[in-house]
Each structure stands twice: as C-alpha cells, then as structure tokens.
Amino acid sequence: MSVVTLDEVRALVDTDLTAVDLQTVLDREEGWLAGRIGVLTGARTETFSPGLTDAPIYLSRRAASVVVTDNLLPVAPADLRFAPASGLVRRTRGYWSGPVVVTYTPTDADAVKRAVIELVRGTLAETGYDAESIGDYSYTRGDGAVRLGRSALARSVLLRRPALSVRLRSSLEPA
Numbered sequence: 001m002s003v004v005t006l007d008e009v010r011a012l013v014d015t016d017l018t019a020v021d022l023q024t025v026l027d028r029e030e031g032w033l034a035g036r037i038g039v040l041t042g043a044r045t046e047t048f049s050p051g052l053t054d055a056p057i058y059l060s061r062r063a064a065s066v067v068v069t070d071n072l073l074p075v076a077p078a079d080l081r082f083a084p085a086s087g088l089v090r091r092t093r094g095y096w097s098g099p100v101v102v103t104y105t106p107t108d109a110d111a112v113k114r115a116v117i118e119l120v121r122g123t124l125a126e127t128g129y130d131a132e133s134i135g136d137y138s139y140t141r142g143d144g145a146v147r148l149g150r151s152a153l154a155r156s157v158l159l160r161r162p163a164l165s166v167r168l169r170s171s172l173e174p175a
Contacts, residue, residue, distance in 0.1 A: 003041060004026060004030075004117060004120075006023060006026070008113070009026060010022070012117055022120075026120055029116055030116055033119060033157075037157050037158055040112050040116075041106075043103060043104065043105045046060060046101070046104075047102075048099070049099055051096070053096060056089060056090040057088075057102070058089070058159065059102060059159060060087070060158050061158060062111075063087070065104065067104070068080060068103075069100070070091070070097055070100050072098070075091065079091060079094070086162065087159040108157055111156065
C-alpha cells in the first residue's frame with residue numbers, strides 16, 4: 001500500500017495520467033525512496049557498534065520513543081537520554097558494551113509524503129531531454145541535475161547529525 005494516495009498526488013500535481021499509470025509512477029518513486037532511507041512506514045531497527053564508550057548514537061529518522069538493547073541486554077529507559085529532535089541516544093549510566101540495537105517507529109510521515117509527492121512531480125515534469133529550445137527560451141540540464149534533486153529529497157527526510165569537533169591538545173598542556 002502506498003504512503004500517498006492518488007487523490008493526494010492529483011491535488012498537488014497536474015497530470016493527465018490514468019489512475020493505473022499514476023499508481024505505477026507512485027510505486028516506483030516510493031520504491032526508490034525506500035531504497036535510500038529504508039522502509040517508509042512501520043517500526044524499524046538500527047544496529048550500532050559504538051565500542052566501549054559513552055559516546056552518543058544518532059537515529060536516522062525522527063521518533064517519539066526508542067527501545068534499546070546493548071549486547072542483547074535491554075537497557076532501562078532511566079539509563080538512557082533520548083532527544084527526539086536530534087535522534088540522540090546516550091547511555092547515562094555506564095558505557096555501551098556491545099552491538100547496540102535500537103527499535104523505533106518513525107514519526108516523519110508528513111516529510112515522507114512530501115518527498116514522495118515531489119519525486120512524482122519531478123518525474124512527471126521531466127522532459128527527458130538534456131536541452132531544448134522554443135523561440136527565445138532555451139534550457140540545458142546540467143550533469144546529474146535530476147539525481148541531485150532526488151538525493152536532496154531523500155536526505156530531507158533523514159535527521160542531520162550534529163557537526164562534532166575533536167579537541168586538539170596544545171603542546172603547552174600536560175599530557
């Protein structure tokens with residue numbers, strides 16, 4: 001079943017395609033997006049290998065809650081710090097000890113719908129030509145222009161990990 005209905009697509013995208021043809025385009029674009037970001041709906045599981053450290057791990061997509069196991073042992077919610085806005089999961093007591101498995105249900109359905117509709121719109125608006133001219137109007141598509149736009153739509157659904165910096169010790173500091 002599609003994440004987006006045909007009526008939602010028709011309300012936002014002007015097309016003369018039949019329902020069957022439009023559903024084919026919709027299925028293809030949803031499949032492409034799922035290949036980039038994972039399953040579009042329902043629970044998902046991500047596995048991390050943070051090593052023996054207390055470093056945070058970051059989810060790929062937005063979620064309201066998480067269930068975490070560390071080295072196959074459940075981690076109590078009281079022992080975790082979870083920030084839904086950034087997808088940060090940090091152990092507050094002790095260190096990660098083995099593979100960390102996080103199960104959650106993404107809460108980004110609106111972002112997924114928007115990305116799918118924009119992918120369909122881009123596919124239907126694309127002429128297939130690298131260049132075209134009509135009177136004084138001229139258009140030339142740059143290398144990979146469509147692929148860049150598609151990749152940006154996929155990235156727009158994913159959480160952005162914060163930029164982290166490494167503290168460089170000065171030669172004047174004691175080791």
